[in-house]
Amino acid sequence: MVDIFLRLGCNVDIARVVAQHLADTSLCGMESHGVMRTLQYAEQFQNGYLNPIATARIVTTSRNTQEVDGEGGIGIPAMHLAYQHGMATAQETGISALAIRSVGHTGRHGAFADSAAEQGFLTICVGGGNRQKWRQVAPYGGARGMLPTNPWCVGIPGGARGPVVLDFATSKIAGGWIYAARSAGALLPEDCVIDANGRPTRDPEDYFNGGAILPAGAQKGYALALVGELIGEAMLGPSTTEGNWLLITLDAHRFRESLALSRAAEEVLEELRSCPPAPGFNRVEIPGERERDYRKKSGGVISVPKETWDQIIALHTRLQKEPEV
DSSP, rough: OOOHHHTTTTOOHHHHHHHHHHHHHHHOOOGGGTTTHHHHHHHHTTTSSSSSSSOOEEEEOSOOOEEEEEEEEEEEHHHHHHHHHEEEEHHHSSEEEEEEEESOOOOOHHHHHHHHHHHEEEEEEEEEEOOTTOOOOOOTOOOOBBOOOOOOEEEEEEETEEEEEEOOOOOOOOHHHHHHHHTOOOOOOTEEETTTTEEOOOOOHHHHHTTEEEEEETTTHHHHHEEEEEEEEIITOOOOOOOOEEEEEGGGGGOOOHHHHHHHHHHHHHHHHHOOOOOTTTTOTTHHHHHHHHHHHHTTTTOOHHHHHHHHHHHHHHHSOOOOO
């Protein structure tokens, strides 16, 4: 993956950060945002949608707010910079609010939130905007895609097993799962996607031919998506590339000492884990623990659908025959 991104014009730092992020995401069992995204990013670099030489930077606006300008590049390094800057500011002042603009796909936000929570920070990140280009999700009661997936991500220091991390699209499934299913020649889960006529479908091609994803939690997911759109578009301004993001970072230990917070969190979490499972479930899980457990059990081995891997190898072989950018 590093070599692919280098041959597409990225510098070595960006190539390594992106490749490492994708590999770790697959190790966590999140293939929708894992190595298969190499194919999407490569296509976007090649067609000019993403700027391979962009370098994210912190800027101060005329309204005396700070934001990350991704300069139209891949969003993973920009989001990494945003979380690092947010934590540094929150450590000094207690809280940071930072906009992230002009970025492509920003990867698995749970990875950033998990790391920040491990360091004692509560983070809240929401994205939205650019619905004219990304009409992916039907509003509750609607039969046509009108909104982006507008994800939310919250990370907070947890107990003995690590942070609690919520990382979800406001759609029933992330758009990446549809790309992953298409790449692997697989079907989608039931009751997640509708075709151009508003009828339920499991065929990924129906989504790309005018279909839409349904909102998660019916009206609740739709409401969260709408708020994300208002934050990203109405509050932060016109979107470029994919959308705008707002990252709020708080120093959690300003509210409660680290050990006391951890003990109190573990008391809550352990009580939930002890809840008897409902029929069809093995146990009650805590958000964020599944990904960390999956990584531990993986032994450093990434599972990738053969068809997807063959496409990545073919892409690499093709780029090796072309002059480097």
